[in-house]
Amino acid sequence: MTNVIGIGLLLLYMCILVAIGVYGARVSLKTREDYFLAGRGLGSVAVFMALFASNITAFTIIGHAGFSYETGYGAYGYVIGWSIFITPFTYYLVGYRSWLLGKKYGFATQPQVFGGIFNSKLISLLFLVLLLYYTLPYLVVSIIGGGLAFTTVTEGMVPYWVSAMVLIGISLIYTLPAGLRGTVWTDVFQGTLFLVVAAFLLSAVARALGGFSEITADIVESNPAMLQRTLSEELAPINWFSYSFINSIAVVVFPQIYTRILAARSSANLKQVSLYYPIALAVIFGVSTLLGVWGSVAIPGLSGKEADNIVPLLIHQFLTPTWMVLGLVVVLAIVKSSIDSQLLSVAHLVTDDFLPRFKRINSQQAVLWGRLLLVVFAAVAYYIALIRPAAILSIAGFAFSGFSVMLPVMIGALYWPRATAQGACAALVLPAITLHLWYLGLLPEWTTLGFMPVFPSFVLAVITLIVVSYLTPVPSPEQREKTFGLFGQVFK
Amino acid sequence: MNFKVRLGMVILIVLIMFILHNSFWLWDLDARVPLLFGFMPFAYSYYIGYTILAVLAMRLIIGLAWPDPPDHLFEESGQNKTTKSRH
Numbered sequence: 001m002t003n004v005i006g007i008g009l010l011l012l013y014m015c016i017l018v019a020i021g022v023y024g025a026r027v028s029l030k031t032r033e034d035y036f037l038a039g040r041g042l043g044s045v046a047v048f049m050a051l052f053a054s055n056i057t058a059f060t061i062i063g064h065a066g067f068s069y070e071t072g073y074g075a076y077g078y079v080i081g082w083s084i085f086i087t088p089f090t091y092y093l094v095g096y097r098s099w100l101l102g103k104k105y106g107f108a109t110q111p112q113v114f115g116g117i118f119n120s121k122l123i124s125l126l127f128l129v130l131l132l133y134y135t136l137p138y139l140v141v142s143i144i145g146g147g148l149a150f151t152t153v154t155e156g157m158v159p160y161w162v163s164a165m166v167l168i169g170i171s172l173i174y175t176l177p178a179g180l181r182g183t184v185w186t187d188v189f190q191g192t193l194f195l196v197v198a199a200f201l202l203s204a205v206a207r208a209l210g211g212f213s214e215i216t217a218d219i220v221e222s223n224p225a226m227l228q229r230t231l232s233e234e235l236a237p238i239n240w241f242s243y244s245f246i247n248s249i250a251v252v253v254f255p256q257i258y259t260r261i262l263a264a265r266s267s268a269n270l271k272q273v274s275l276y277y278p279i280a281l282a283v284i285f286g287v288s289t290l291l292g293v294w295g296s297v298a299i300p301g302l303s304g305k306e307a308d309n310i311v312p313l314l315i316h317q318f319l320t321p322t323w324m325v326l327g328l329v330v331v332l333a334i335v336k337s338s339i340d341s342q343l344l345s346v347a348h349l350v351t352d353d354f355l356p357r358f359k360r361i362n363s364q365q366a367v368l369w370g371r372l373l374l375v376v377f378a379a380v381a382y383y384i385a386l387i388r389p390a391a392i393l394s395i396a397g398f399a400f401s402g403f404s405v406m407l408p409v410m411i412g413a414l415y416w417p418r419a420t421a422q423g424a425c426a427a428l429v430l431p432a433i434t435l436h437l438w439y440l441g442l443l444p445e446w447t448t449l450g451f452m453p454v455f456p457s458f459v460l461a462v463i464t465l466i467v468v469s470y471l472t473p474v475p476s477p478e479q480r481e482k483t484f485g486l487f488g489q490v491f492k
Numbered sequence: 493m494n495f496k497v498r499l500g501m502v503i504l505i506v507l508i509m510f511i512l513h514n515s516f517w518l519w520d521l522d523a524r525v526p527l528l529f530g531f532m533p534f535a536y537s538y539y540i541g542y543t544i545l546a547v548l549a550m551r552l553i554i555g556l557a558w559p560d561p562p563d564h565l566f567e568e569s570g571q572n573k574t575t576k577s578r579h
Contacts, residue, residue, distance in 0.1 A: 073535040074522075081539050082513045085546035089506065092550075092558055103566050212531035227533040228522040237516045244513065267560045275554065278546035282539065289536065490561050491495050 006325030013193075013329050017174050020185045024178025032366035035179035036348045037108055037263045044272040046184045050260045051273060052280050053187035053337035055087070055251055058145030061288055061334050066308035068292025072226030074235045075292065080285040083248035088277035090252035094407070095261040096270055097414040097487060102262040104486055110258055110410075111353040117413045117483050118475070120421035126428045127406075128353045131255045132346060134403055136381070137396035139342040143167060143385040145308075146335030150328065152312035164385050167332070168378050171340040176371055180263060183340045190333035197330045198287045200323070201315070205291060208318040209298055218297045226293060242452035250403035253410065255349060256341035343381070347373035398439045401454035405431035408461040412469075414487075417480045423469030430464050431457040498556040505549050512542065 028034050042050065068075040098113050107113045110131060115124025147164035158166070174182035209215045225231040251257055264270050288311070295302075295310035299317065302310065315327035351370045355361055361369060409427045412419040437443040438453035448456050521534050528537035 073533050076536050077513070077539050077542075081542060082510070084539065084543050085509045085513075085549060086506070088546075088550055089553065092553060096558065100561060100565075103561075212529070213527075216527060216531040216533070224523075227535060229519045229535050230522065237514075240516070241514055244510070267558070271554050271558060275547060275550050278543050278550065282543040286536075286539075486565070489565060490559055491557075492559070 006322045009322070009325050010329060013332075014170065016189060017170060017186055020189065021174030021177045021182050024174060024182040024185060028178055028181050030367050031363040032352070032370075033108070033363070034181070035367045035370055036344070036352070037259065038180045038184060040103065040263055041265050042184060042260070042263045042269065043265055044269040046188060047260060047264045047269050048273045048276065048280070049188040049191040050184045050263075050341075051091070051257060052277070052284075053191050053334075054254070054256045054260060054341040055281075055338075056284055056334050057338040058142050058149065058335045060284060061311050061331060062145050062149055062308050064285060064288045065292035065295065065311045066305075068289045069296045069302065069307040069310045071232055071234050072223075072228075072296075073289065073293055074229035074232055076285060076289040077229075078235050078240055078243060079247070080281055082244045083251070084278045084281050086244075086248045087251045087281065088274040090249060090407075091261060091270060091274045091277070094252045094410050094414060095258075096267065098258065099261055099264060099267070099270060100486060100490060101483065105482075108259070108262060109349055109352055110253075110255060111349070114410065114413050114424070117479075118419075118421040118424055119479050120424075123421055123424055123428075124353065126425060128349055130402065130406060130428065130432060131253075132349060134395070134399040135255060135342055135346055136377075138399045139339065139346065139377075139381050140384045141396040142335060142339050142342065143381055144388060146331070146339065147385065148309070149312050149331045149335065152309050152316070154328070155316065161386060164382060167336055167339060168343075168382050170332070171336050171343060172374065172378055175340045175344055176374055179367070179370065180259070180344060183337075183344060184260075184263075186340070187337055190337055194330050194333050195283070197326050198284070201319070201327055201330065202287050202290060204323060205294060205298070205314055205318050209294060215294050215297065219293065222297060222300075226296065238450050239452065242455045245404055245454045245458050246400045246452065249407055250400045253403040253406050254345075256338075256345040259345055259348065260341075343374055343377055344370075346377050347371075394439065398435055398453070401435055401439075401452075401457065402432060404454050405435060405457045405461045408458065408465055412465045414483075416469075417484050418469055418474065419465060420469045420472045420475055422472040423465045423467075426468040427461045427465035431461040434460060495557070502553050502557045505553060509546065509549055512545070 029039065031039075033039055038046075064075065064079055067079065071078070098107075098110075101107055101113055101116070105116060107116055111124040111127040114127055115121060143164050146167045147160050150163035150166065151158055151160045154163075174186055178185075206212050206215065210218075219226050229235045252261075261270065264273075291311050291314060292307075295307075295314055299310065299313055302313075312327075312331065315324055315331075319327055347370045350373050351361070351366050355369060406428060409419075409424045412427070413424060434443070434457045435453055438445075438448060438457075518538070519535075525534035525537075527533055528540070532540070
């Protein structure tokens with residue numbers, strides 16, 4: 001990778017990120033509300049790009065392309081089909097009511113919102129513990145995926161330990177000084193860059209392989225099963241149905257996504273985001289699917305983890321050095337946008353929901369603590385990404401499921417006045433336990449009745465919430481009025 | 493129209509979209525439907541159509557069940573922010 005223009009572009013990209021961080025630090029107020037929530041003043045474009053960029057991870061461009069490489073065109077519908085509609089719908093279902101509560105009562109995180117609804121410190125603590133427990137491994141896996149991709153595109157010139165450090169270091173450059181505002185501005189910049197470069201990347205690979213129609217004709221001839229979902233074991237209907245309960249409905253539970261919803265300026269902004277979000281998801285995953293499937297004819301014979309490298313390999317094999325750098329920038333942008341938001345959300349949770357249990361922290365001190373914790377968590381995540389313990393990878397593997405099975409409690413809290421704190425506690429704890437028992441092989445597989453463990457755990461969460469709520473005392477009228485009195489003024 | 497009725501219509505829309513996503517009975521068409529634009533097989537192009545439908549569904553949901561908050565709702569928020577009930 002010796003192209004001068006390419007290296008110049010990479011340096012320009014990094015300079016822009018630094019400039020964003022510096023400017024963001026200057027305009028930001030040194031308050032908790034501004035550092036972690038950008039003053040609850042994000043407009044439509046900012047919220048859209050912030051949600052989109054935080055939603056898209058290394059999995060999108062690496063894991064999904066690798067999955068498409070092996071599974072075919074059906075991977076598109078399997079992985080993102082349901083998400084195209086239900087993810088933006090959850091921004092309404094859970095996001096809008098949470099936003100109303102946040103705006104009215106000053107809540108800034110899920111522990112605060114749901115602890116506030118139930119008037120329960122235990123609920124708040126459970127949310128905090130579970131969110132940190134699932135987010136940290138997910139963060140580590142993002143760093144690993146991004147680091148490997150960076151190393152692949154540079155043909156090993158940049159070793160993995162440096163790649164991972166670069167990813168985290170760049171994320172900290174603008175997140176540390178500017179908080180959420182810094183991550184949002186970079187999301188807007190990187191999101192725009194990504195969409196433009198992805199379009200060029202797709203057409204460049206297509207041109208190199210002979211054109212869109214030629215590639216499909218090659219696939220039809222060499223591996224027609226790639227076009228037919230009925231021929232794929234992986235895409236069996238029971239898996240397809242179960243998968244609907246993993247990534248798509250988990251997204252709104254991610255603390256980095258939830259916080260960005262709370263940071264929206266108005267209801268109108270959230271509406272616009274929900275309206276156009278399907279298109280953004282369809283485009284990015286559509287591109288990733290095509291690259292994966294086309295990769296199966298362009299660079300055949302890869303399997304498993306090798307297939308996950310198909311996009312960096314395509315970039316390396318079919319693009320000029322300048323486009324290789326742009327492709328690298330795109331990979332960096334995608335991976336980094338989720339790393340910075342996860343880092344900030346973890347620091348936010350600990351600053352706002354853990355530390356105040358032990359000491360009083362004013363608004364300015366919260367910013368200092370947030371910055372300190374950003375560095376601490378970045379260092380811890382980097383170290384774990386270097387050693388890659390199997391346990392972390394296992395937890396990350398079912399982190400999405402873990403987030404998904406928290407959703408029934410969130411929906412129940414926002415829509416069902418009869419839901420009790422005891423019901424919510426049980427419905428948070430029991431499904432988390434069953435998920436672990438199934439994923440760690442401590443419960444026999446047949447007990448899932450053929451579904452992925454997330455589905456029976458999700459059903460268990462719903463049943464537990466309802467049954468335990470009915471067996472426990474009705475919430476006080478004052479407690480219900482705080483939430484449902486507010487909603488009653490809006491939803492007439 | 494009563495809000496609960498509108499919310500019920502929203503749930504119906506969600507169910508329809510869920511069924512359309514889990515439309516296994518259409519998978520036999522993967523091998524029979526011509527390529528869209530000469531290169532998109534049905535397993536892929538179906539979700540182009542699904543995306544358009546998703547946007548329309550969200551537009552309908554927003555119209556049915558997403559009212560903006562009344563202007564006075566957050567008038568006391570400034571006070572509440574400093575005395576918020578946190579756990």
